[in-house]
Amino acid sequence: MTTYDTRAPRRAPARAPRGNPGRRKRLGRIGLNTTAVVVFLFAVFPVYWMVTTAFKSSEQIFTTDFIPFPTDPTLDHVKRVFTEGVAGHSIWRYLLNSSIVAVGTVLVGAVFSLLAATAVARFRFRGRTSFLILLLIVQMVPGEALLIPLFMMVRRAGLYDQLLGLIVVNVAMTLPFAIWMLRTFVAAVPRELEEAAWIDGASRFATFWKVLFPLVAPGLVATSIFSFITAWNEFVFALTLIGDQGSYTMPVALRYFVSQRSVDWGAIMAASTLMTIPVIVFFLLVQRRMVSGLVAGAVKG
Structure with a gap:
């Protein structure tokens, strides 16, 4: 008498995806945004320094200390x-x-x-x-x-x-x-x-x-x-x-x-x-x- 195996065939285990595409995409986007911000700051910094220097006093202009903003703005140069x-x-x-x-x-x-x-x-x-x-x-x-x-x-x-x-x-x-x-x-x-x-x-x-x-x-x-x-x-x-x-x-x-x-x-x-x-x-x-x-x-x- 012939017998048949009624059990479902075994499936091969699914392989885990190599890496996370969404994560790589987010990291790439973060890298591009960071690069864009760095380039933007590099291009804007001379303009920012020019404008702030126009309103600094002569003492603050020729000082060796880093002064990002004029502590006592003046309009003497503009006048x-x-x-x-x-x-x-x-x-x-x-x-x-x-x-x-x-x-x-x-x-x-x-x-x-x-x-x-x-x-x-x-x-x-x-x-x-x-x-x-x-x-x-x-x-x-x-x-x-x-x-x-x-x-x-x-x-x-x-x-x-x-x-x-x-x-x-x-x-x-x-x-x-x-x-x-x-x-x-x-x-x-x-x-x-x-x-x-x-x-x-x-x-x-x-x-x-x-x-x-x-x-x-x-x-x-x-x-x-x-x-x-x-x-x-x-x-x-x-x-x-x-x-x-x-x-x-x-x-x-x-x-x-x-x-x-x-x-x-x-x-x-x-x-x-x-x-x-x-x-x-x-x-x-x-x-x-x-x-x-x-x-x-x-x-x-």
Whole structure:
């Protein structure tokens, strides 16, 4: 008589998972957050020290003890910057000169970079690849190497000691990066959107202004931020191409607080703090526009 084993087969014991994926993920996130905090503190510390030093007394500035915050805040350095001025001129004049140069660089550079980026991304012409490579090569050349040729060109053009000449030079220095960056934004816009506008009867200019420009606006804002900060903080060309003290920009005016025998650190930090305020305000205003442009571009696309 045949008998059958009715017992259920034995299952192999389940193996314990190697490690805990959730724990590894949390540890990785903690490591990334810690690294981000360290980098943030490393970048913010000079700004924090500049602002706090502007409100410290001279004794606290030159002491060897570490003073994180001014124990007795003072406005003497700020008042001296506003009342005495720099090199015989009011501090507001230098801020106005810097604003003219920075805003002029942004406006002129935005027009030329947008048109050039559209031409490179949308049209095929002889020398297109060489032109793109040339933009990268220009970025590798340090500005100091071009100082003497640019000085001679600006002087022959009759733009020496004028803010317009400084605007032209800043546009030339920021234009390659702006064109290269905007090219990627223009290339990312589908051609079908422009073709649909042409089928509806729109002209090339109407298609560019109503279809392409709103979608490329976020990239234009990003390049404008770069151009503004570069022109606002530029020192070497402003010192070389401007001879009149009344036409100096803020970075050049700050050097008058440094003499052969002493350095007025309180006035330097106060003027530097004042110099950073327009940049922060410009960035906050443009950042809001950039976010709205991104949302509008996503809806239209």
